[in-house]
Amino acid sequence: MNEQELAYHRAFTVAVSEVMGTMTGFEMEEDEAFFTPDEESFDPKETQPCEISGAMVLLGKKNCMATVTMTRTTASMLVSYMTGIPYYELKNGDLFDGVAEMMNLMAGRAKALLSDSEYHFDISPPFTIVGENHYIVHKKQAKLIQKRFVSNELSFILKVFNV
Amino acid sequence: MKRVLIVDDSPIIHNLLRKVLERNEFEVCGDAKNGKEGVEMYKDLKPDIVFMDITMPVMEGLDAVKLIKEYDPDAKVIMLSAMGDEELKEEAKGLGVDVFLKKPFDDYKIVSAISKVV
Numbered sequence: 155m156n157e158q159e160l161a162y163h164r165a166f167t168v169a170v171s172e173v174m175g176t177m178t179g180f181e182m183e184e185d186e187a188f189f190t191p192d193e194e195s196f197d198p199k200e201t202q203p204c205e206i207s208g209a210m211v212l213l214g215k216k217n218c219m220a221t222v223t224m225t226r227t228t229a230s231m232l233v234s235y236m237t238g239i240p241y242y243e244l245k246n247g248d249l250f251d252g253v254a255e256m257m258n259l260m261a262g263r264a265k266a267l268l269s270d271s272e273y274h275f276d277i278s279p280p281f282t283i284v285g286e287n288h289y290i291v292h293k294k295q296a297k298l299i300q301k302r303f304v305s306n307e308l309s310f311i312l313k314v315f316n317v
Numbered sequence: 318m319k320r321v322l323i324v325d326d327s328p329i330i331h332n333l334l335r336k337v338l339e340r341n342e343f344e345v346c347g348d349a350k351n352g353k354e355g356v357e358m359y360k361d362l363k364p365d366i367v368f369m370d371i372t373m374p375v376m377e378g379l380d381a382v383k384l385i386k387e388y389d390p391d392a393k394v395i396m397l398s399a400m401g402d403e404e405l406k407e408e409a410k411g412l413g414v415d416v417f418l419k420k421p422f423d424d425y426k427i428v429s430a431i432s433k434v435v
Contacts, residue, residue: 176421177333237332252329259420262399266419269403277400279326279372 158216161273162264162298162314166220169263170303170312177259178235180305188302188311204311205229206249207283207290208257212265212314214275218298219317221283221290222257224310229253231308254280260312292317319435320346322364324355324381325397326373330420334368334397337427352381359385359392366431369414371398371405379412386413393434397422 155163167184174182204223212218224232226249233252234241244252258280268274283290292315299314321343323334335345347362349355352369353376359367367385371378378396385392396409399420406417415434418426 173421176423233329237329238336239332248329248332251327255327255329258327259399262420265400277372279374 158273159298161268161271165264165267166260166299166312166314167301168267169260173256173259173263174232174303174305177256178232180232180235180308182303182305182308182310185302185304185309188300204288205284205286206253207288208253208255208280209283210257210261210280211278211317212261212275213278214273216316218275218314219292220257220261220312220314222253222260222310222312223290224253224308228308228310232256232310250282250284254282318342318344319365319431320344320362322347322349322355322358322362322367324349324352324358324367324373324378325370326350327370330370330397334427337422337424341424341428343431352376352378352384355381356384356388360388365393366434367392367394369394369396371396371400371409379408382409382412382414395430395434 170182174180205226206229207221207223209221212220229249230241230244233244233249236252261277265275265277296316301312303310321338323331323345325331331348338345346364347358349358351373369378369382382394394414395416395418396414397418397420409417416430418430
């Protein structure tokens with residue numbers, strides 16, 4: 155792991171823990187056994203299915219993309235705990251905005267943690283990518299972070315990669 | 318009961334803030350989706366407190382604060398942002414923002430911020 159990867163790794167791990175703990179009450183832990191397929195061996199069957207991704211561009215010395223990807227079930231539970239709205243009453247727009255906002259909060263917290271370092275960055279407004287079984291694939295050399303966070307039955311994948 | 322105007326482009330944050338404020342006995346008198354709407358609603362509603370996001374379409378939070386403070390120098394503004402950097406904080410302070418609150422937030426953070434301004 156190079157210095158930038160290490161800095162991002164630390165900042166985003168703290169950011170995920172703080173944001174999810176405060177906003178949803180879930181203690182999301184890193185899945186140490188998560189297998190990260192690389193460009194050469196990428197096989198969609200080896201990745202977990204995903205339906206909603208929150209994404210942001212991180213503008214710094216090197217520009218990056220940050221994404222948080224999850225199933226609709228996970229998004230429903232997390233947004234429900236964030237807002238207090240029962241999961242069965244959440245509309246598509248609530249889920250899409252909720253996942254984008256999670257990404258926004260995580261990136262914002264990481265930005266604050268890295269603001270005094272050489273890896274500081276600015277952030278774009280968040281946006282959402284929606285579709286059953288979509289995959290966010292990037293060049294192997296571009297990867298900075300690829301982690302899976304879990305709490306009981308819920309999980310999501312956080313990625314940060316150079317663009 | 319103190320009246321609060323929420324200015325944020327995220328419906329989720331509106332919903333979340335509204336719930337926190339209402340269970341702590343504040344009245345949410347308006348929801349604005351961007352800074353421009355926020356300035357217009359401030360003039361119409363004259364709220365006691367404004368919760369203002371920073372990054373929004375149409376008009377950003379800091380520009381809206383400037384206009385609100387020009388209209389009413391005594392306006393009480395709490396800035397909410399996911400970005401906690403010092404430069405932004407200083408800029409907000411220079412415009413007269415009363416409290417700069419970092420997201421994520423919970424009931425305690427929100428109520429403490431309000432108690433500092435009213």
